Amino acid sequence: MTIFTTDDPEKVAFAGILPASPKPFILRDGEGEKSLVFDQLFEIILSADETEDQYGAWTMKAPKGDRIPAHKHLRTHEFFYVVDGELSVWMDDEADYHSMTTLTTGDFGYVPAGTVHAFRTEATTKVFGAGTAGFERFFHAMGQKTDATEPEGIYVPPFEVMRAAGEKYATVFLPEFEFRD
Structure with missing residues (x-):
């Protein structure tokens, strides 16, 4: 079951970029669906539509920046692989797992559903990520559509946009959460 409908505004703005069905396709560098969230450029390269609701995939490019707000996904398992750069990641399962780790090129991280997490880019960084089907559109719901191939400027979503996307x-979103470093 798809999380969003065909006329979902997070999808309509990007209609025609991805095939919207499980058939072979190629994307060249920078050809996916792109949104700017804070100073990070998210590019959806595979969605629930193409994978019969199995998973979605994206890339994230960002300059050195501030830590994003602490948050947790209630139904989404998420992983990321640092293609290039350096990324500090905070994770807390609110039980017995608490970590802050700096990942560099070639490192991998996994965030199960329900785990509080945040990250900060420590240098210009590119990350490949994937997660539970449908979640990939979260970045569009939070961000501002763009055709840029590199992060340009800053888009801070209004609180009501963040709340609706959440x-x-x-x-x-857990802005008051204190990670144990």
């Missing part, structure tokens, strides 16, 4: 994609 509700739609089962994400809880």
